[in-house]
Amino acid sequence: xxxxxxxxxxxxxxxxxxxxxxxxxxxxxxxxxxxxxxxxxxxxxxxxxxxxxxxxxxxxxxxxxxxxxxxxxxxxxxxxxxxxxxxxxxxxxxxxxxxxxxxxxxxxxxxxxxxxxxxxxxxxxxxxxxxxxxxxxxxxxxxxxxxxxxxxxxxxxxxxxxxxxxxxxxxxxxxxxxxxxxxxxxxxxxxxxxxxxxxxxxxxxxxxxxxxxxxxxxxxxxxxxxxxxxxxxxxxxxxxxxxxxxxxxxxxxxxxxxxxxxxxxxxxxxxxxxxxxxxxxxxxxxxxxxxxxxxxxxxxxxxxxxxxxxxxxxxxxxxxxxxxxxxxxxxxxxxxxxxxxxxxxxxxxxxxxxxxxxxxxxxx
Amino acid sequence: xxxxxxxxxxxxxxxxxxxxxxxxxxxxxxxxxxxxxxxxxxxxxxxxxxxxxxxxxxxxxxxxxxxxxxxxxxxxxxxxxxxxxxxxxxxxxxxxxxxxxxxxxxxxxxxxxxxxxxxxxxxxxxxxxxxxxxxxxxxxxxxxxxxxxxxxxxxxxxxxxxxxxxxxxxxxxxxxxxxxxxxxxxxxxxxxxxxxxxxxxxxxxxxxxxxxxxxxxxxxxxxxxxxxxxxxxxxxxxxxxxxxxxxxxxxxxxxxxxxxxxxxxxxxxxxxxxxxxxxxxx
Amino acid sequence: xxxxxxxxxxxxxxxxxxxxxxxxxxxxxxxxxxxxxxxxxxxxxxxxxxxxxxxxxxxxxxxxxxxxxxxxxxxxxxxxxxxxxxxxxxxxxxxxxxxxxxxxxxxxxxxxxxxxxxxxxxxxxxxxxxxxxxxxxxxxxxxxxxxxxxxxxxxxxxxxxxxxxxxxxxxxxxxxxxxxxxxxxxxxxxxxxxxxxxxxxxxxxxxxxxxxxxxxxxxxxxxxxxxxxxxxxxxxxxxxxxxxxxxxxxxxxxxxxxxxxxxxxxxxxxxxxxxxxxxxxxxx
Numbered sequence: 056x057x058x059x060x061x062x063x064x065x066x067x068x069x070x071x072x073x074x075x076x077x078x079x080x081x082x083x084x085x086x087x088x089x090x091x092x093x094x095x096x097x098x099x100x101x102x103x104x105x106x107x108x109x110x111x112x113x114x115x116x117x118x119x120x121x122x123x124x125x126x127x128x129x130x131x132x133x134x135x136x137x138x139x140x141x142x143x144x145x146x147x148x149x150x151x152x153x154x155x156x157x158x159x160x161x162x163x164x165x166x167x168x169x170x171x172x173x174x175x176x177x178x179x180x181x182x183x184x185x186x187x188x189x190x191x192x193x194x195x196x197x198x199x200x201x202x203x204x205x206x207x208x209x210x211x212x213x214x215x216x217x218x219x220x221x222x223x224x225x226x227x228x229x230x231x232x233x234x235x236x237x238x239x240x241x242x243x244x245x246x247x248x249x250x251x252x253x254x255x256x257x258x259x260x261x262x263x264x265x266x267x268x269x270x271x272x273x274x275x276x277x278x279x280x281x282x283x284x285x286x287x288x289x290x291x292x293x294x295x296x297x298x299x300x301x302x303x304x305x306x307x308x309x310x311x312x313x314x315x316x317x318x319x320x321x322x323x324x325x326x327x328x329x330x331x332x333x334x335x336x337x338x339x340x341x342x343x344x345x346x347x348x349x350x351x352x353x354x355x356x357x358x359x360x361x362x363x364x365x366x367x368x369x370x371x372x373x374x375x376x377x378x379x380x381x382x383x384x385x386x387x388x389x390x391x392x393x394x395x396x397x398x399x400x401x402x403x404x405x406x407x408x409x410x411x412x413x414x415x416x417x418x419x
Numbered sequence: 420x421x422x423x424x425x426x427x428x429x430x431x432x433x434x435x436x437x438x439x440x441x442x443x444x445x446x447x448x449x450x451x452x453x454x455x456x457x458x459x460x461x462x463x464x465x466x467x468x469x470x471x472x473x474x475x476x477x478x479x480x481x482x483x484x485x486x487x488x489x490x491x492x493x494x495x496x497x498x499x500x501x502x503x504x505x506x507x508x509x510x511x512x513x514x515x516x517x518x519x520x521x522x523x524x525x526x527x528x529x530x531x532x533x534x535x536x537x538x539x540x541x542x543x544x545x546x547x548x549x550x551x552x553x554x555x556x557x558x559x560x561x562x563x564x565x566x567x568x569x570x571x572x573x574x575x576x577x578x579x580x581x582x583x584x585x586x587x588x589x590x591x592x593x594x595x596x597x598x599x600x601x602x603x604x605x606x607x608x609x610x611x612x613x614x615x616x617x618x619x620x621x622x623x624x625x626x627x628x629x630x631x632x633x634x635x636x637x638x639x640x641x642x643x644x645x646x647x648x649x650x651x652x653x654x655x656x657x658x659x660x661x662x663x664x665x666x667x668x669x670x671x672x673x674x675x676x677x678x679x680x681x682x683x684x685x686x687x688x689x690x691x692x693x694x695x696x697x698x699x700x701x
Numbered sequence: 702x703x704x705x706x707x708x709x710x711x712x713x714x715x716x717x718x719x720x721x722x723x724x725x726x727x728x729x730x731x732x733x734x735x736x737x738x739x740x741x742x743x744x745x746x747x748x749x750x751x752x753x754x755x756x757x758x759x760x761x762x763x764x765x766x767x768x769x770x771x772x773x774x775x776x777x778x779x780x781x782x783x784x785x786x787x788x789x790x791x792x793x794x795x796x797x798x799x800x801x802x803x804x805x806x807x808x809x810x811x812x813x814x815x816x817x818x819x820x821x822x823x824x825x826x827x828x829x830x831x832x833x834x835x836x837x838x839x840x841x842x843x844x845x846x847x848x849x850x851x852x853x854x855x856x857x858x859x860x861x862x863x864x865x866x867x868x869x870x871x872x873x874x875x876x877x878x879x880x881x882x883x884x885x886x887x888x889x890x891x892x893x894x895x896x897x898x899x900x901x902x903x904x905x906x907x908x909x910x911x912x913x914x915x916x917x918x919x920x921x922x923x924x925x926x927x928x929x930x931x932x933x934x935x936x937x938x939x940x941x942x943x944x945x946x947x948x949x950x951x952x953x954x955x956x957x958x959x960x961x962x963x964x965x966x967x968x969x970x971x972x973x974x975x976x977x978x979x980x981x982x983x984x985x
Contacts, residue, residue: 116603134714136606149604153622153699162618166609214608426891427810434803434822434862437795441859442825445836448843505735508728525736529743531963533920533937536956539944540742543749543953548756550745583739612724641829643923648944658831658923665835665927677832684827 065093065250066140066217068113072122075108082108084274085122090267092127092217093248095241097261100271101297106254107146107222109271113252114220115139126218137166142216144224148207150195156182156206157191163214181213184243201232212243218250225260237264258298262286270294292416295342302348302385304341305418308333315410321381323360326410333415343413345388348406350376350398359407360385364398378406453674462670470671474679484679487656490575490646491639495586497579498635499628502586506627507620509587510594523591527584534581538645541577542568545649569651578645582638586631593627594620626698633691637684657683743960750953768954778955781939788850788935789918792857793911799858800865800910805895807866808873819870823863830924833860838927852928853935860924861914868913872906873899912970916963 068090075083083105090096098106111117113124115136124131131139142163151159160181164174182188185205195203204224211219221240225233241264244251255261261268262282269279270293278285278294289295292303306320316329318341327341362380369391376398378385387406389395398404422430456463456470474480505526513519529537544550545567552564567573597620605615643658650659657680664673750768752761772778807819825833833856841852876899884894900907922937929938936959944952 114607116606132714133718135717136603137609137611138713138717141607143604143607145600145604147598147600149598149600151601151604151619162605162610163608166614210604210608422806422810427806427812430802431806433799434866437799437855437858437862438822441837441840441855445833445840446828448839449832449836452839501735501738504728504731508732508735512725512728512732522732522736526739528963529739531916531967532743532956532960533922533940535922535937535940535944536746536959537742539940539948539952539956540746542944542948543745544742546756550741553760577742580738580742583735587735612720637827641831643831644941648941658829661829661831661835662923662926665838670835670839673835677829677835680829681832684829688827 064248066127069125074121095251097253097265099261104271105274141218142211143220146222181209185209221253308337327413345386347412348387359405452670455671457669457671474675494639495635498582498586506590582635585634589630590627746956750957755949768950772954781936785936793914796862804869826863834924857918865910868910872903
């Protein structure tokens with residue numbers, strides 16, 4: 056996954072049991088992870104989950120109450136931001152309004168006391184890299200949102216940091232621009248092989264760009280893994296719910312098979328992939344994604360669920376049905392092409408899925 | 420609720436009426452006097468520019484103008500030099516909205532009490548056996564009491580004190596609007612405290628400094644009570660001249676003095692506003 | 702990752718912490734000294750009012766209440782106080798009404814030259830008070846209306862009007878117009894909307910500007926000094942004239958009482974404004 060030359064540039068970042076309190080609020084609780092050099096790592100979660108706090112601790116803007124941050128194996132302690140090999144792209148960009156684009160990007164280099172010749176060269180390179188050549192003399196207020204974004208990026212990257220921290224940098228951009236910038240960030244990261252630590256609440260963004268994602272909620276790190284793992288095999292109810300859509304069915308384990316577990320949920324018996332920790336009688340939740348559910352006319356296999364179409368929504372390439380089954384509601388997403396059978400509201404249908412496409416998560 | 424036409428006029432009438440009758444006309448009377456002449460203890464209601472000529476060819480007039488401007492400038496500079504650090508300390512070292520409210524109220528409190536009272540306080544403090552002299556002598560800094568009363572020095576000190584809240588609050592309010600992440604970005608890019616302050620905080624809080632300077636300068640220029648009570652007759656500033664002229668029934672010269680004072684104020688406001696417009700806003 | 706690098710980092714980290722500590726101490730001292738400096742004259746006046754001697758000595762040789770006793774015998778001060786309160790109250794009331802209506806026009810009406818009108822209405826703030834004072838002297842003398850408290854009150858209205866207009870206009874700008882439109886939609890007339898919808902929302906602005914106007918009016922010296930003739934002095938003028946002749950602690954006793962008075966007025970205003978956005982305005 057990581058670039059073999061990464062060790063030449065991107066640094067390894069380790070968080071060891073980071074805990075941070077603000078008054079009585081615990082913003083981060085025993086957060087631990089290891090990011091390899093040159094990796095694109097995202098911290099994903101709803102607002103208030105502690106991802107920004109963790110990022111700021113890594114950058115040196117906050118000091119953890121317990122635990123420590125190690126960059127390339129060296130503990131950072133209380134080292135202030137101006138002496139760490141990290142650079143940050145701030146959420147509100149924090150571009151200096153009284154400086155031109157050039158002076159903004161040059162700031163870090165001037166702090167290092169580079170010669171003006173070097174400064175000019177490197178600023179030019181940085182602006183080229185973010186595709187903003189020739190705008191060096193502009194004032195910040197004259198730039199569009201997207202352009203300001205790139206300047207903020209250039210200002211951080213021109214210093215060749217070994218770790219780039221990004222705090223929801225794209226949240227103020229409109230959709231089209233955001234998607235464009237996501238691609239560019241990914242490209243840049245590959246080119247530079249710098250370690251990127253990216254904080255966002257947008258799961259689509261995190262899944263699209265990252266090598267690995269860490270999902271956080273309420274100050275705790277719930278699951279870390281490559282995007283596909285997080286999506287296909289969520290380990291907690293929260294992660295299942297937060298990433299993509301999920302149908303969650305609570306029930307009790309009735310039977311354990313070869314790689315499959317059968318769960319009793321009221322009238323229905325549903326199947327999921329066996330995780331290994333379940334036993335007969337365990338209460339747990341089955342999680343199945345809407346696009347894994349097959350919808351058809353009434354059938355009679357033992358693990359099909361029968362119900363009625365309660366609502367139907369059409370979104371171009373897909374039809375989403377809301378099925379009512381006793382006291383459960385299931386969402387099924389069916390790809391649409393002309394010729395696909397269409398069910399109407401009130402129709403009686405059956406729903407089924409391949410048990411290997413569903414997972415179980417523990418009840419919390 | 421939109422207001423149009425006759426409603427607007429009706430609503431405006433009280434304020435405008437008051438202003439026209441009690442502001443424009445009295446000022447009109449006042450400045451009309453500047454075109455009269457004062458001779459042999461009487462005002463001659465003729466139309467002439469002689470009073471102006473007399474005033475602006477008299478070296479004494481320029482001495483007074485110079486002293487007024489010098490006093491106001493000095494007070495403004497001192498007030499900013501003291502006020503800026505205090506505003507900065509309040510902004511960065513006082514946490515919690517409760518504490519901030521308390522300290523702000525304390526800094527603001529002298530304004531609730533008459534300027535006569537405040538001037539009187541300085542009168543006591545600056546006396547040859549007052550607190551300032553006693554403390555300095557006890558600390559061994561002075562062997563003899565310093566003359567701080569009834570002279571320029573005393574007026575500068577007390578006027579600076581009176582102006583401080585007016586300088587601290589504009590600066591403090593601009594600091595409050597400053598984006599915190601700008602300082603963090605500067606730190607992130609390698610700037611230590613001093614660099615970040617000089618390159619980021621200071622330039623971006625300049626609008627507050629200029630706004631404070633504007634208020635302070637114009638207030639100091641038209642200060643009357645403090646120079647009168649603490650100046651001992653040795654501090655000759657424009658408001659005092661206006662007062663003296665008026666009391667001596669030399670209204671024409673008083674009017675010209677007053678006009679000069681007004682023009683200086685307007686010039687200061689205009690100049691500082693021009694500077695303000697050129698500064699980058701936060 | 703040699704130990705040499707580690708050592709250097711540890712030392713500079715310690716130096717950084719020390720520098721931060723020095724900065725911290727300096728700033729806290731500055732704030733303490735600043736607040737102390739600002740409060741110093743008021744504190745010294747209070748202390749001095751209890752001094753046993755008439756001349757400016759610090760520390761006072763002994764404490765005494767005799768100046769308060771002396772103060773109570775001086776009828777002119779009592780009368781001047783009552784006069785100042787009456788004038789300030791009347792001027793504030795008149796300025797609040799006319800200022801509110803004027804502010805409404807400035808904020809809600811649209812017409813050419815509005816900025817000029819605003820500049821005109823706010824101009825008394827920039828006008829040197831001594832100039833205004835002489836102007837009023839001449840004006841009222843011409844009208845034969847010298848003496849009494851009416852000329853002074855009228856003058857004070859003009860002095861405080863710009864403060865009130867400024868603050869109320871700022872408050873009015875922040876209002877949600879759709880509340881008034883809803884009221885009109887439900888049948889309320891203009892004055893009703895003003896009384897029931899607008900006024901309650903700007904309550905804190907009214908209180909702050911009223912308080913400020915009262916204090917400014919109470920404090921006026923140079924704008925009113927030519928309108929008083931000894932039998933109708935306002936309190937600050939009475940004090941000013943007394944101070945030109947005698948500097949004994951009687952003035953200190955009076956000042957202490959005035960400081961108390963100011964404290965009471967502010968506390969009362971804060972109580973009335975409790976729960977409104979007044980508190981937010983102060984604490985921001």
